[in-house]
Each structure stands twice: as C-alpha cells, then as structure tokens.
Amino acid sequence: YPGRTPHIHFRILGRDLEPLTTQMYIRGEPRNDTDGVLRGIGDPAARERLKVAFVPESDASAELRAEFDIVLAARAMFERG
Numbered sequence: 041y042p043g044r045t046p047h048i049h050f051r052i053l054g055r056d057l058e059p060l061t062t063q064m065y066i067r068g069e070p071r072n073d074t075d076g077v078l079r080g081i082g083d084p085a086a087r088e089r090l091k092v093a094f095v096p097e098s099d100a101s102a103e104l105r106a107e108f109d110i111v112l113a114a115r116a117m118f119e120r121g
Contacts, residue, residue, distance in 0.1 A: 045071035045078060050110065057112050064108045067091040 046069055052060045065072055072078055072091065081087040097103040 043076075045069050045075040047075075047078075050108075052110065052112065054112070060110070060112065062110070063090065064106070065091045067093045 045065060047063045047065050050060070050062050050064065063077070065075075065078055068091075078087060078090070081090070092106045092108050094104040094106045097105045
C-alpha cells in the first residue's frame with residue numbers, strides 16, 4: 041500500500057468465534073511513526089502490542105522469526121455478559 045508502513049494482515053474466522061481482523065507491524069520500522077492506521081490507535085500500550093521484533097532464525101539463515109500472540113474468545117463468552 042503506498043504510504044503505509046510494512047505490516048501483515050490477519051483475519052481470523054471460526055465457528056463460535058467473534059471475527060477478528062488485525063495487523064502486525066515491524067518494531068523499529070521508521071515508517072511506523074507516519075502510518076495513519078497505526079497512529080490512529082489511541083492507546084499507546086495497544087499500539088505497542090502490535091509491533092513485533094523480527095529476529096534472525098539462526099546465524100546461518102537469512103530467515104527472520106517473529107512471535108505475535110493472538111487471543112480468541114468463543115462467542116458464548118460474549119453472550120454471557
């Protein structure tokens with residue numbers, strides 16, 4: 041997307057789950073500071089939780105690894121109120 045910082049989209053659907061759409065951002069990416077979607081998250085702590093460090097998988101590999109926890113709740117939990 042022109043003008044957007046690098047990010048990865050997640051859309052999670054499942055029976056008895058509330059649909060979840062989110063994005064993961066690269067921690068330390070300079071364009072994060074100017075990304076309108078990321079800056080639009082008003083809670084600084086929530087914004088930081090979406091930024092993930094990408095680290096080398098091993099010394100001999102060019103692959104990067106990142107961990108991004110996604111927490112889901114069954115729809116019945118929401119209906120219990």
